[in-house]
Structure formats: C-alpha cells, structure tokens
Amino acid sequence: MTLEPDSPTISEWLDGRLSGDEADAVAAAVRSNPELTALATELRRVKETLLEAGDHPVEASRSLVSAVMTAIAGEAPGDADPFLDAVSTQPPHDETDAEVDQKVDDEWQQLEQQRLTQERAEAFEDEDAIREARRLEGPSAGSDRHWLKPVLSVALAAGLVVAVLLNIGDQSDSDTAAPPVRQVGEVAVVERPQVDAAALAERMIARGIELTAGKQSMGTLHMTVHLGDREGRRQFEELLARSRVTLDREETMTGGQVERIGCLGRAAEVDRLLETLAVSTGSLVVQAGSLSPEAIERLERRGPVAEPMLAAADVEVKTATEPQPAATAIASAQAGAARQVGPTAEEASPAADAVAASDAGLAAAAGLPAAAELAADAGIAADAGKGAPLEAVAQSDAPQPRGRSLAMGGGAGGGAMIGAMSRVATVEPSAEAITAPQAPVADADAASPPPPPQLIPPEGFVRLWIDIVDDTKAPAAPPADQPAP
Amino acid sequence: MQDSEIIERVLAGDHAAYATLVERHQPQILRLLERLVGCRETAQDLAQEAFIAAFRGLKSFQQKSSFSTWLYRIACNKATSAARRRRPVPLAPTADPVAETSDVSTGLEQADRRHAVEQALAQLDERYRAVVVLADMEEASYESIAGILDIPIGTVRSRLHRARVELRERLKAFVTAEASSS
Numbered sequence: 001m002t003l004e005p006d007s008p009t010i011s012e013w014l015d016g017r018l019s020g021d022e023a024d025a026v027a028a029a030v031r032s033n034p035e036l037t038a039l040a041t042e043l044r045r046v047k048e049t050l051l052e053a054g055d056h057p058v059e060a061s062r063s064l065v066s067a068v069m070t071a072i073a074g075e076a077p078g079d080a081d082p083f084l085d086a087v088s089t090q091p092p093h094d095e096t097d098a099e100v101d102q103k104v105d106d107e108w109q110q111l112e113q114q115r116l117t118q119e120r121a122e123a124f125e126d127e128d129a130i131r132e133a134r135r136l137e138g139p140s141a142g143s144d145r146h147w148l149k150p151v152l153s154v155a156l157a158a159g160l161v162v163a164v165l166l167n168i169g170d171q172s173d174s175d176t177a178a179p180p181v182r183q184v185g186e187v188a189v190v191e192r193p194q195v196d197a198a199a200l201a202e203r204m205i206a207r208g209i210e211l212t213a214g215k216q217s218m219g220t221l222h223m224t225v226h227l228g229d230r231e232g233r234r235q236f237e238e239l240l241a242r243s244r245v246t247l248d249r250e251e252t253m254t255g256g257q258v259e260r261i262g263c264l265g266r267a268a269e270v271d272r273l274l275e276t277l278a279v280s281t282g283s284l285v286v287q288a289g290s291l292s293p294e295a296i297e298r299l300e301r302r303g304p305v306a307e308p309m310l311a312a313a314d315v316e317v318k319t320a321t322e323p324q325p326a327a328t329a330i331a332s333a334q335a336g337a338a339r340q341v342g343p344t345a346e347e348a349s350p351a352a353d354a355v356a357a358s359d360a361g362l363a364a365a366a367g368l369p370a371a372a373e374l375a376a377d378a379g380i381a382a383d384a385g386k387g388a389p390l391e392a393v394a395q396s397d398a399p400q401p402r403g404r405s406l407a408m409g410g411g412a413g414g415g416a417m418i419g420a421m422s423r424v425a426t427v428e429p430s431a432e433a434i435t436a437p438q439a440p441v442a443d444a445d446a447a448s449p450p451p452p453p454q455l456i457p458p459e460g461f462v463r464l465w466i467d468i469v470d471d472t473k474a475p476a477a478p479p480a481d482q483p484a485p
Numbered sequence: 486m487q488d489s490e491i492i493e494r495v496l497a498g499d500h501a502a503y504a505t506l507v508e509r510h511q512p513q514i515l516r517l518l519e520r521l522v523g524c525r526e527t528a529q530d531l532a533q534e535a536f537i538a539a540f541r542g543l544k545s546f547q548q549k550s551s552f553s554t555w556l557y558r559i560a561c562n563k564a565t566s567a568a569r570r571r572r573p574v575p576l577a578p579t580a581d582p583v584a585e586t587s588d589v590s591t592g593l594e595q596a597d598r599r600h601a602v603e604q605a606l607a608q609l610d611e612r613y614r615a616v617v618v619l620a621d622m623e624e625a626s627y628e629s630i631a632g633i634l635d636i637p638i639g640t641v642r643s644r645l646h647r648a649r650v651e652l653r654e655r656l657k658a659f660v661t662a663e664a665s666s667s
Contacts, residue, residue, distance in 0.1 A: 008646035015620070017627065042653045045660035047621050050652070053602035054520060054622030061515065064529060065507045068536040072503065075541065077496055082535075082542035082559045 001025040005039050014044055244269040488552040496543060507536050510553060513623070514560050520618045521564035523607040531567055535560040550632055557625075557633045561615050568611040598659055605655035613648035620645050 003009060003026065012018055013026040030036045240247060245265030486505070494502040514535060518528035539546075539559055546555055606614055615634055619625040620641075627645075631638045653660055 006646070006650065008642040011646035011649055012642060015627075039650075039653075042660045043649045046649050046652045046656060049598060049656060049659055050602060050617065050621035051624070053599040054516070054618075061511060061529065064511050064515070064533055064536075065504050067533050068507050068540070069501070069504050071533070071537050072500065072540045076498075076500070077503075077543035078541045079544035080538070080541040081545065082538035083562045 001029045003029045003033070003036055005035060010036070010040055011043065014040065014047065243272060489548060492543065492546070492548070492552065495540075503540055506552070510556055511536070513553065514556060517557060517618065517623060518560055518564055520603075520606060520622055521561065521611075521615060522567055523603060527567060531560065531563040535563050538563070554629060554632055557619075558635065561619075561633055564615070565611055601656060601659060605652050608655060609648060609651060613644050613651065616641055616644040617648035617652065621649075 009018070009022075009026060010030070013023055013030075016023075018026060030040045237247075240263065243265070245263045247263060488506065488509075491502050491506050495506070511532060514532045515528055518531045518535075519525055522528055522531065535556065539556055542559075546552070606618065609617070616630055619630045619633060620627070625633065627638050627641045630636075630641045630645075634641070636644075
C-alpha cells in the first residue's frame with residue numbers, strides 16, 4: 001500500500017476507523033516509510049495535545065441561564081430557522097466576485113461612453129470654431145505670412161556666420177597669448193619667470209587657499225566653488241541652474257566644512273553667473289572690478305542696485321584691463337579694503353602696512369584674518385565682510401588681461417554671507433608683469449606674519465570661495481615632469 | 486428527565502422547563518464555542534444566542550438527532566457567522582487550576598501547552614477548526630461531526646487530516662519534543 005502524507009487515511013487509521021485489514025496495511029506502510037512514521041507519531045501527539053488542552057471543566061454560568069430565560073420571556077417556542085443569524089439574514093452585501101466585477105465593468109463602460117461623447121462634442125465644436133475663424137480671415141489670410149519663412153531663414157544663417165567668425169577671432173587671440181599653465185597638486189598657477197610657482201602653490205595650500213586647474217575645453221572657464229554651508233550651496237545651485245554654466249563635479253570634504261562644486265562654462269557665461277551672484281542673491285556681492293568690461297557695463301546699466309559695487313570698483317575698473325605692477329596693485333587694493341573697514345585701516349593704506357591694516361579690518365569683520373594677504377600673495381583679490389555690501393578688494397599683482405581676474409564676495413542684508421572668490425587667469429605676458437616687483441608681498445609678510453588661516457566662518461555665516469582657472473588659452477607645452485593634459 | 490421530555494413540556498407551554506435544557510447543555514456549548522471562537526466573552530454571547538435561537542426554532546426540531554447534536558450545530562453555525570464578522574481573538578492565558586498543584590513546573594507546562602493550542606486553533610481556517618475541535622477535543626465521531634456541520638463524511642475526513650497536519654506545524658515545539666522524548 002502506498003500512502004502519501006496528505007492522505008486522510010492516516011488520520012482515519014489513527015482514529016481507529018479502519019477495518020482490520022485496512023489498518024494492518026496502513027500500519028505496514030507507515031512502518032516502512034520513515035517520513036510517514038514521523039508524521040503518524042506527530043499527528044498522534046497533536047491529537048493527544050488537543051485532548052489534554054480541552055480537558056478542563058467549564059463552569060456553568062447562572063447568568064447565561066437567566067439571560068436566555070429573560071430573552072425568551074413572553075415568547076413561545078416557534079419554528080424559526082435557528083441556523084439563520086444576523087449575518088446570514090442581512091442583505092447580501094457580500095456579493096460574489098463575478099457580480100462585483102460586472103458592476104464595476106458596467107460603471108466603467110458608462111463613464112467611458114460619457115467621456116467619448118464629450119470628447120466628440122468638443123472636437124466638433126473646435127472644428128466649427130476653426131472653420132468660422134478661417135471664414136472670417138478670408139482666403140488670403142494664411143498666405144500673408146509666407147514671407148516670414150525666408151526672412152527668418154536668412155537671419156538665422158547670418159547669425160550663425162557672425163557667431164563662427166567671432167569665435168575664430170577669439171581663438172586666434174587665444175593662440176597668440178597662450179602661456180603655460182602648470183598644475184601642482186590641486187593648485188594651478190600661471191607660470192612666470194619671477195615667481196616660483198611651486199613655492200607659491202605651497203604657501204597657498206598651507207594657508208588654505210585652493211585653486212583648481214582646468215586643462216581642456218578651449219574657451220571655457222573652470223570654476224570651483226567652495227561652499228561653507230548648505231544655504232550657500234542652495235543659493236549657488238539655484239543660480240547655477242538658471243545659468244549656462246554647467247555643473248562639472250561635486251566634492252564633499254570630510255567633516256562637512258567645505259563643499260566644492262566644479263563648474264564649467266564659457267567665459268562670458270561665467271561672468272554672467274558672477275554678475276548674477278553679485279546682483280540677485282542679496283547675500284553675496286561680487287566685486288565689479290572682477291568682472292569683464294562688458295559685465296561692468298551691464299552692471300552700470302542696472303543703476304542703483306549695482307552702485308555699491310561700482311563705487312568700490314574704481315581701482316579695479318581702472319586696473320582690471322591693464323596689467324598693474326604688483327606694488328601699485330596691492331597698495332590700491334589694500335586701500336580699497338581699508339576704506340571698507342574704517343579710518344584706522346585707511347591710515348595704514350601705504351603698501352607696506354596695507355596687509356596688516358587689511359588683516360585687522362577683515363579679520364574683525366569676517367573672521368578671515370589673512371584673507372586679503374593671502375589673496376595678494378596668490379594674485380587674488382579678496383574680500384570679506386558682513387552687514388552692508390562690502391567690496392574690499394585686494395588687487396592682484398599679476399596682470400589681468402580681461403578684467404575678470406578676481407572676484408570677491410561680501411555679506412549683505414545682515415551679513416548672510418562672507419565670501420571670497422579668487423580667479424587665476426592665464427595671462428598675456430607683458431613687460432609690467434614680468435618685471436613687476438614682488439617686494440610688497442615680502443614687505444607685507446615681514447610687517448605682519450600671517451596667522452594660521454581660519455577658514456571656518458563664524459556661525460550663521462556662509463562662506464563662498466570661488467576659484468577660477470581660465471582655460472581660454474590652452475597650455476603651450478606641459479612641463480616635463482607633468483603629464484600632458 | 487430526558488431532553489426529549491423537557492422539549493415536550495416546553496412545547497406544551499412550560500417555558501420555564503427550557504432553563505433545565507440550558508443549564509444541562511451550556512458547559513459543552515460554552516466549551517465548544519470557546520474553542521471555536523477563541524474568546525470566552527464571545528463564546529458566552531454566542532451560547533446565549535444559540536440557546537435563544539434553539540428555543541425560537543424548537544418547533545422545527547424534529548428530533549431525528551439528539552438535542553445536543555442539534556444544539557451543537559446551531560452553536561457551530563453561530564461560531565462560523567461570528568468568525569466571518571471578526572477575526573478570532575486569542576484567549577489570554579488565565580489562572581490554571583492545574584498550575585496550583587504541588588508540581589508547579591508541570592502546571593506551567595500544561596498552561597503553556599493549552600495557550601499554544603488556543604493560539605494554533607485561532608490561526609486555523611474556521612472550517613478545519615470546527616472539525617478538529619469536534620473530533621479531537623469534543624471526541625465527536627465522524628458521523629456526528631458530519632451531522633453537526635452538515636457536511637459529508639468524506640469532507641470530515643479530509644478536513645480533519647488537513648487540520649491535524651497544520652496543527653502539527655504550529656505545535657511543532659510540543660509535538661516533536663514530546664515525540665522525541667517518548
């Protein structure tokens with residue numbers, strides 16, 4: 001006899017319901033199969049366990065008797081069906097699945113029919129309206145605008161030709177002015193005979209200034225934005241989303257102190273973004289002098305809103321397009337910074353004391369004690385501030401060919417942001433640049449040894465650093481110890 | 486006095502005699518309902534409903550079966566209807582008279598086992614539960630079960646076996662341990 005575990009015969013055998021022969025056959029089958037043996041044993045245990053569990057007295061309930069007798073008091077025994085209860089006598093709300101499906105289907109069909117009818121009606125209505133409009137326009141109405149097509153096509157073609165020509169012009173300028181760009185770690189500097197780029201880079205790194213190199217994409221600018229907190233990042237990302245500058249990469253540094261966003265865009269677009277930063281955010285002001293002449297023009301056209309920047313940008317506007325000897329640049333820059341921090345600092349505007357004055361003022365204002373000095377060292381304009389828009393600018397000792405050498409941000413509207421932007425541009429070698437004395441930097445260092453950088457802004461402030469490398473010009477030849485980009 | 490005699494008296498107008506029937510059958514009905522619905526209070530309510538329904542339909546009782554079987558059937562019907570209205574609530578463990586014996590550990594073990602059985606029964610499909618309760622706890626015969634539940638004997642066989650196999654899985658800790666120790 002073959003038995004399967006799910007055969008009820010096993011239970012019948014356990015309950016003693018099988019006749020002698022049947023019982024013997026099942027017993028033999030169970031004994032011969034270990035699985036069935038285990039099953040039978042356990043089912044027997046189940047049976048015994050249930051019996052034991054049910055073997056407890058249930059006390060009679062007097063209350064039940066009285067409750068029943070009270071309920072039937074005054075009634076006579078009837079012939080009502082005792083198997084009907086409240087549930088079974090209720091209206092059949094529990095319809096069968098088929099009935100429910102049919103109802104849903106009917107309802108859907110009805111709704112679909114209504115929708116189709118409505119759509120048809122609307123379509124015919126539109127068609128009538130179109131016919132009516134055409135009738136009112138008359139037979140020549142459609143052909144009156146045919147002349148637009150060729151005119152627009154010609155205009156488009158002309159625009160393309162102009163754009164291509166302009167681009168070629170830019171490229172040729174770039175090619176003639178391509179200086180070597182050298183990358184040292186994360187720092188890219190413009191290589192000049194008078195400056196030890198590696199040493200300068202080391203100093204910049206030591207002081208917490210990071211510059212990021214861009215190496216490709218002729219005619220583009222790579223910009224790295226260092227953001228001190230989420231609010232700054234949010235603001236910048238909003239602007240970025242509206243601009244044509246694209247997000248290139250994102251980095252979050254351990255500890256969450258600084259987040260860096262790499263951006264890439266054409267120079268004009270980057271300038272436009274900087275201009276937007278300057279004007280629209282209300283919490284970051286970009287020094288007008290750091291912008292291109294075109295950007296400055298645009299700012300000027302904006303009127304009063306740009307006045308604070310333009311007012312402080314006289315030095316930069318003047319020097320931005322012309323390479324400046326380092327001494328003049330630093331002196332003017334520190335004077336500019338000093339004007340922002342008060343008469344005490346202004347008194348210290350001579351070049352030798354400018355850094356110290358700047359340090360004192362900026363440190364007090366922004367908690368970035370060495371910002372101006374660092375900027376000056378690195379060929380960076382620096383600015384920091386809070387309260388009203390602040391455009392203290394340290395002008396680079398490096399010549400900045402297109403006026404977009406450096407940009408700085410400052411706080412505004414309650415000091416929501418302290419910013420520092422820097423831009424290192426590839427520069428066209430010039431006599432002034434090559435022979436520019438480096439003494440002011442050295443003097444500044446001697447007069448006021450830079451304290452350790454404090455890059456963590458005070459609580460409640462947003463810090464923004466933007467480092468820009470101008471890739472408008474491709475590197476002429478990489479140094480021997482560096483791989484070709 | 487036999488059930489049939491009391492029924493005749495009730496039908497004759499001695500309504501108070503029905504109290505004797507209620508008192509006589511209520512322990513079994515309460516116990517059955519308790520096992521079927523898993524809740525003592527619900528079992529009380531359903532037992533009350535069952536006795537009232539039996540009184541109101543007493544004229545239709547043709548005494549082809551015993552009154553107890555008929556009453557069981559009414560009770561099972563009430564339990565099934567109640568189970569459709571709501572999910573069974575497992576019985577809370579209560580003080581067990583066995584646990585008050587000198588052998589405390591044995592008492593606790595039995596209480597645990599009873600609670601486990603109640604839980605396992607509560608999780609069982611109501612159709613299987615009725616059959617296995619009647620068969621293994623009330624020790625009703627297959628024929629009685631078929632009569633009470635109004636189902637064929639073959640269905641009783643299959644449901645009972647299926648119920649036991651499921652309970653075997655749910656009570657594995659008890660049945661396998663016992664099996665191994667035996």
